[in-house]
Amino acid sequence: MRLILLLTILPVPALAWDHTIGPICTLWHDTPEASIRLxxxxxxxxxxxxxxxxxxxxxxxxFAMRFAGGQENVISTNRHALSEDGTSLTVADSGFGNVLNGLEFNTRAYAVTEGEFAAFSLDGAAPHVAAFRDCAPVAGV
Structure with missing residues (x-):
């Protein structure tokens, strides 16, 4: 419970979100403490x-993602993996609708594990998430 309370009051640095569209589309946001990349x-x-x-x-x-400040939601999985050095946590799936909704329609996102978290401001994320949603297969030559 204390972790949830702490997550709701912590300041989150507001740095820019960005995206690229191509054969593999990417959406990302970096803070001094952590980065999130889809x-x-x-x-x-x-x-x-x-x-x-x-x-x-x-x-x-x-592993869970908690979204706050709009359409609040918490989604979780046990299908995550850590990088060899443990600094990166990755989840893969065939659909990310709840994640994209959380990023687009809220003001804060928290990546949470048992006793740890990384916080992200969602200021400015919405137009980049919307463009990322439109990612479509690129025709081959």
């Missing part, structure tokens, strides 16, 4: 979400 390969279809921190994530049986 990719979408529409030919699969496959989405990935990676949260990278300067210090390693501890091993956890679950």
């Amino acid at each position: 990719t979408h390969d529409p030919s699969q279809p496959l989405y990935t979400l990676t949260v990278t921190r300067k210090r390693p994530w501890l091993d956890s049986p679950w």
